[in-house]
Amino acid sequence: MATAVETKGWTRDQMAARAAKELRDGYYVNLGIGIPTLVANNIPEGMTVTLQSENGMLGIGPFPYEDQVDPDLINAGKQTISELPSSSYFDSAASFAMIRGGHIDLTVLGAMEVSEKGDIANWMIPGKMIKGMGGAMDLVAGVKKIIVVMEHNAKSGDPKFIPQCTLPLTGKNVVDMIITDLAVFHRPDHDSPFKLIELAPGVTAEEVRGKTTANYVE
Amino acid sequence: MQKIYSSAEDALEGLLFDGMTIAAGGFGLCGIPERLIDAIQASGVKDLTIASNNAGIDNEGLGKLLRTKQVSKMISSYVGENKEFERQFLAGELEVEFTPQGTLAERLRAGGAGIPGFYTKTGVGTQVAEGKEVKSFDGEDYILERGIRADVSVVKGWKADESGNLVFRKTARNFNQPAATSGKVCVAEVEEIVPVGSLDPDSIHLPSIYVKRMILGAPYDKKIEFRTVRQREAA
Numbered sequence: 001m002a003t004a005v006e007t008k009g010w011t012r013d014q015m016a017a018r019a020a021k022e023l024r025d026g027y028y029v030n031l032g033i034g035i036p037t038l039v040a041n042n043i044p045e046g047m048t049v050t051l052q053s054e055n056g057m058l059g060i061g062p063f064p065y066e067d068q069v070d071p072d073l074i075n076a077g078k079q080t081i082s083e084l085p086s087s088s089y090f091d092s093a094a095s096f097a098m099i100r101g102g103h104i105d106l107t108v109l110g111a112m113e114v115s116e117k118g119d120i121a122n123w124m125i126p127g128k129m130i131k132g133m134g135g136a137m138d139l140v141a142g143v144k145k146i147i148v149v150m151e152h153n154a155k156s157g158d159p160k161f162i163p164q165c166t167l168p169l170t171g172k173n174v175v176d177m178i179i180t181d182l183a184v185f186h187r188p189d190h191d192s193p194f195k196l197i198e199l200a201p202g203v204t205a206e207e208v209r210g211k212t213t214a215n216y217v218e
Numbered sequence: 219m220q221k222i223y224s225s226a227e228d229a230l231e232g233l234l235f236d237g238m239t240i241a242a243g244g245f246g247l248c249g250i251p252e253r254l255i256d257a258i259q260a261s262g263v264k265d266l267t268i269a270s271n272n273a274g275i276d277n278e279g280l281g282k283l284l285r286t287k288q289v290s291k292m293i294s295s296y297v298g299e300n301k302e303f304e305r306q307f308l309a310g311e312l313e314v315e316f317t318p319q320g321t322l323a324e325r326l327r328a329g330g331a332g333i334p335g336f337y338t339k340t341g342v343g344t345q346v347a348e349g350k351e352v353k354s355f356d357g358e359d360y361i362l363e364r365g366i367r368a369d370v371s372v373v374k375g376w377k378a379d380e381s382g383n384l385v386f387r388k389t390a391r392n393f394n395q396p397a398a399t400s401g402k403v404c405v406a407e408v409e410e411i412v413p414v415g416s417l418d419p420d421s422i423h424l425p426s427i428y429v430k431r432m433i434l435g436a437p438y439d440k441k442i443e444f445r446t447v448r449q450r451e452a453a
Contacts, residue, residue: 053389054319054320055245055246055248055389055392056245056389056391056392057388057389062448063446063447063448064447064448065447065448065449065450066447069442069445069447070388071247071248071440071441071442072248072249072376072387072388072389072390072440073388073389074245074246074248074389074442074443074444075389077444078245078246078247078248078443078444079443079444079445079446080442080444080445080446080447081446083388089386089388089389089391090391091323091386091391091392091393091394091395091396091423092245092271092319092320092322092323092392092393092395092396093323093324093326093327093395093396095320095323096319096320096321096323096324097324099320100320100324100338100339100340119343127308130297130304130307130308130314131296131297131298132294132295132296132297132298132316133295133296133316133318133319133346134295134296134318134319135295135318135319135320136318137318137320137321137340137341137344137346138318138319138320138321138340141338141339141340141341141342142320142339142340168344168345169343169344169345170344171342171343171344172342172343172344173343
């Protein structure tokens with residue numbers, strides 16, 4: 001039925017909500033730009049999760065009210081934000097000491113490609129997009145747990161979870177979990193293959209297999 | 219010693235030369251030394267290498283120096299939101315050393331702290347590692363990155379006392395602190411200069427030793443790249 005087709009899989013918000021299930025009380029977390037930012041709206045009630053902004057802040061508050069907008073208070077996506085009573089500020093070197101030093105518990109990032117070995121590519125398309133890696137390479141090198149949230153397939157239909165990345169890498173063998181609009185893949189350590197652990201509503205394992213070129217365990 | 223200068227032009231007098239390296243503070247358009255950038259543009263100095271996290275946007279911040287083609291090389295982590303930058307880069311007019319954001323911050327910090335190089339996990343196995351020494355510590359690979367010692371650094375602070383102790387405000391601190399230490403000479407612009415003794419010594423972010431020259435840059439019309447707000451719920 002047509003309606004069943006339309007409700008199949010997860011929306012961007014639902015993908016973010018699924019990623020939020022990986023949060024734990026007391027976690028310090030860095031969220032990337034795009035769908036990962038939506039994870040902030042899904043922090044379970046009663047749980048204390050502190051969000052880090054790599055431009056130098058711990059304790060990101062919600063977007064400000066119109067009359068509280070402050071150009072000196074932005075997140076890493078350059079959006080205006082607010083502070084919390086528990087917030088703190090620091091410089092960029094201190095911020096990345098935190099990240100590189102393994103003090104951040106979890107990061108959620110977008111990606112253009114993830115390989116079956118846990119490589120991630122999300123910063124450059126040669127000859128086309130030249131924005132740069134920002135803090136993504138530092139995050140995947142230093143944060144304890146790396147979750148990628150991305151569409152299962154590119155707009156062209158090409159799989160994004162693939163045997164080997166074709167784009168320049170952001171990090172090698174770093175991804176722990178992949179959440180797409182169709183499914184969730186996880187691996188317990190960086191020597192193990194990814195395992196399909198969850199399917200979005202209305203999605204079958206067979207369909208995921210057909211839309212994925214990476215090898216994984218079912 | 220008088221550190222306070224009457225204008226950005228005066229504060230940069232004798233410091234600028236073609237082919238020099240400049241470290242600039244700021245993240246996006248937040249906490250950028252805009253008065254000093256304007257003065258660098260007006261000076262006509264060229265063939266600059268600039269270490270800065272971003273390259274401004276089309277006609278704001280360092281984007282102004284790109285527009286006048288005074289920059290030959292950028293050392294940056296993220297240069298989106300800048301069409302002129304993209305055009306010059308794709309046309310081969312501008313060299314870019316893409317440096318991960320944390321590596322850039324640490325390169326500036328290390329350079330200013332007398333550390334010529336350091337090993338980091340960031341970028342291992344990527345393009346960033348190409349041509350760099352790889353060394354294994356406790357079974358994990360790290361790459362060697364170089365500290366940056368700039369000829370001049372330009373930064374933006376919130377308050378300074380007359381001796382050059384600086385305080386930053388909220389996320390406008392960002393790269394200003396490590397950039398300030400990386401320069402052989404650091405020139406700062408601030409929103410307010412207060413008498414010595416008015417700042418709490420325990421709350422100084424950048425001690426006066428780093429600030430050689432400064433100007434009062436106010437009044438500022440601070441720019442916002444993405445204004446995001448929430449609505450108050452109806453009472």
